[in-house]
Amino acid sequence: MDIYMQAAIEEAEKGRAEGGIPIGSVLVHEGRIIGRGHNRRVQQGSAILHGEMDALENAGRLPARVYREAVLYTTLSPCPMCSGAIALYGIPKVIVGENETFMGEEGWLRARGVEVDVRQDARCVHLMREFIAACPELWNEDIGV
Numbered sequence: 001m002d003i004y005m006q007a008a009i010e011e012a013e014k015g016r017a018e019g020g021i022p023i024g025s026v027l028v029h030e031g032r033i034i035g036r037g038h039n040r041r042v043q044q045g046s047a048i049l050h051g052e053m054d055a056l057e058n059a060g061r062l063p064a065r066v067y068r069e070a071v072l073y074t075t076l077s078p079c080p081m082c083s084g085a086i087a088l089y090g091i092p093k094v095i096v097g098e099n100e101t102f103m104g105e106e107g108w109l110r111a112r113g114v115e116v117d118v119r120q121d122a123r124c125v126h127l128m129r130e131f132i133a134a135c136p137e138l139w140n141e142d143i144g145v
Helices: 003-017 051-059 064-068 080-089 106-111 122-134 136-142
Strands: 024-029 032-038 070-074 093-096 115-118
Touching: 003 024, 003 032, 003 051, 003 070, 003 122, 024 051, 032 051, 051 070, 051 080, 064 070, 064 080, 080 106, 106 115, 122 136
Parallel strands: 070 093, 093 115
Antiparallel strands: 024 032, 024 070
């Protein structure tokens, strides 16, 4: 198991344990996690704190060079908002835990030169399937349905 995807999964599990949506993310630079986060829309009453956005926020303000050399790990395919942030900061590679339960903007990212590697990790799929079955209204709210 990739230690960085494991860290993203741990973030997702933390979010679920807090009563939120189980999506986690870590930002990695030069083999070190420099930002980690999980979806905290419910916990914080936030409109934007998806897992990827939380990881970027928790990484803090960084030089552009760092983003251009970083890899973002996320347990779920990135939505349009998170994909926009990835493109804005020039993050060149995204490792996605799964895209079976939700297909984000992977094609859009690839069209902008971002390498997208989808793992279809069984734990990521299980976390989302279990959550969607238990909380369909909350899930639909998170994805804007």
